[in-house]
Amino acid sequence: MSLPSSEHTIGPFFPRTLFRDGDNDLTIAAEGAAPTTKGEVIILRGQVRREDAVPCLNMILEAWQADAAGHFDHPLDPGRDRADPDFLGWGRAWTDGEGRYEFRTVMPGGYADPAGPRAPHINIAVMGAGLMRRAQTTVFFPDHESAHAVDPVMALVPPPLRPRLVAVPGGTQDGIRVFRFDIRLRGGPDEETPFFED
Amino acid sequence: MNHETVPDRFDPWPPGIQPDVPIAGYPNTWTHTPSQPLIRRPATRTEATFPLRLHRKLPCGEANLAEPIPGRPAIGQLMHLAGRVLDEDGRPVRGAVVELWQANASGRYFNPIDQRAAPLDPNFVGNGRVRTDEEGRYAFFTIKPGAYPVPVKETWWRPPHVHFSVIGPSSLSRLVTQMYFAGDPLNALDRILQSVPDEAARQRLIARDLPPAEVGDQWLGFTFDIVLRGRHATPSAP
Numbered sequence: 452m453s454l455p456s457s458e459h460t461i462g463p464f465f466p467r468t469l470f471r472d473g474d475n476d477l478t479i480a481a482e483g484a485a486p487t488t489k490g491e492v493i494i495l496r497g498q499v500r501r502e503d504a505v506p507c508l509n510m511i512l513e514a515w516q517a518d519a520a521g522h523f524d525h526p527l528d529p530g531r532d533r534a535d536p537d538f539l540g541w542g543r544a545w546t547d548g549e550g551r552y553e554f555r556t557v558m559p560g561g562y563a564d565p566a567g568p569r570a571p572h573i574n575i576a577v578m579g580a581g582l583m584r585r586a587q588t589t590v591f592f593p594d595h596e597s598a599h600a601v602d603p604v605m606a607l608v609p610p611p612l613r614p615r616l617v618a619v620p621g622g623t624q625d626g627i628r629v630f631r632f633d634i635r636l637r638g639g640p641d642e643e644t645p646f647f648e649d
Numbered sequence: 650m651n652h653e654t655v656p657d658r659f660d661p662w663p664p665g666i667q668p669d670v671p672i673a674g675y676p677n678t679w680t681h682t683p684s685q686p687l688i689r690r691p692a693t694r695t696e697a698t699f700p701l702r703l704h705r706k707l708p709c710g711e712a713n714l715a716e717p718i719p720g721r722p723a724i725g726q727l728m729h730l731a732g733r734v735l736d737e738d739g740r741p742v743r744g745a746v747v748e749l750w751q752a753n754a755s756g757r758y759f760n761p762i763d764q765r766a767a768p769l770d771p772n773f774v775g776n777g778r779v780r781t782d783e784e785g786r787y788a789f790f791t792i793k794p795g796a797y798p799v800p801v802k803e804t805w806w807r808p809p810h811v812h813f814s815v816i817g818p819s820s821l822s823r824l825v826t827q828m829y830f831a832g833d834p835l836n837a838l839d840r841i842l843q844s845v846p847d848e849a850a851r852q853r854l855i856a857r858d859l860p861p862a863e864v865g866d867q868w869l870g871f872t873f874d875i876v877l878r879g880r881h882a883t884p885s886a887p
């Protein structure tokens with residue numbers, strides 16, 4: 452048996468050179484690959500801020516989600532065989548000078564988990580200077596209220612905080628629906644984004 | 650990736666391993682760390698899984714940081730740094746993506762964010778990405794990084810360290826950490842390393858020196874094993 456290694460901050464210097472165009476585009480599984488054809492392409496964007504609502508530049512965000520039908524290409528998914536081969540489900544973005552990030556992806560599907568029926572959601576991990584451990588949150592989407600009501604993760608979030616985990620419709624861009632999800636790393640109880648233990 | 654080694658059990662973090670925050674002398678930890686209690690959630694499929702073919706999106710194989718262009722070596726003490734990525738059962742994590750980045754020999758990063766006056770080395774970018782092999786092994790050829798001061802009012806120095814980002818088979822095992830060098834007097838003064846409460850956990854972040862008999866006389870050799878969270882539900886054979 453081994454004990455896990457300690458987490459540390461990613462710091463301010465995670466190399467720009469480890470990013471490539473398209474890292475924040477989940478619809479493309481590899482450079483030069485054809486985009487997935489399954490599901491509705493969406494844009495998820497927002498702003499990361501810290502105490503006193505100051506925008507955080509150079510934060511690293513990683514997204515992880517099921518494909519449009521709610522499957523993961525992973526042995527822990529009994530529906531793995533039906534996972535979209537053109538969708539990896541993972542992407543990475545970094546925030547600009549105003550703390551803004553953006554992902555392009557497909558609307559995730561919900562799925563039946565042993566813990567309960569999961570509503571469509573995208574897990575987001577935030578890393579950056581000042582965060583010794585990654586901050587983990589989950590983005591839900593509007594128009595799925597009945598699914599949110601029975602989601603086993605949403606059920607653990609105190610009711611007044613639940614709306615903070617639901618992205619806000621932000622119109623369309625080139626015919627693609629845009630959702631806005633702002634992240635407040637640290638703020639008062641009335642402001643802070645709910646984060647999860649791991 | 651060998652799918653029999655994908656963990657499906659994630660015990661709570663043992664005490665003393667995760668850093669104690671916020672950290673005195675590291676003001677960003679006071680302004681960025683969430684203040685509200687973290688919510689405990691079950692490990693549903695989204696938490697338990699992660700991309701197993703991430704190397705499609707993140708090209709792997711850049712392991713020679715010391716002389717990426719033949720004939721143009723970086724300045725500094727050459728070092729070979731290798732180790733294994735393991736799970737909590739000591740099983741190799743195969744096919745994990747391992748990213749490494751570090752300062753150059755004068756303690757400066759090749760990153761526009763780092764505006765310190767220390768010299769840049771035109772032959773050193775200082776980052777790479779590889780995938781672990783069947784035994785969970787990774788290896789990089791690089792140079793020993795320099796120390797650098799933290800730009801806060803009461804400055805302290807980061808000891809020479811190497812940053813690691815490891816992406817394994819579960820989102821719960823995602824790990825970002827740093828590696829240190831044995832015997833550096835700055836280690837005891839580093840607010841980041843010292844934020845890990847448990848002495849043994851801090852020691853596990855320090856690389857092991859290899860004797861020249863094992864690595865040859867051309868470069869320093871270090872071993873650094875990384876343990877990701879997660880174990881198999883089925884107990885392994887002894």
Ligand SMILES: [Fe+3]
Pocket residue numbers: 462464752807810812
């Ligand atoms: Fe550093």
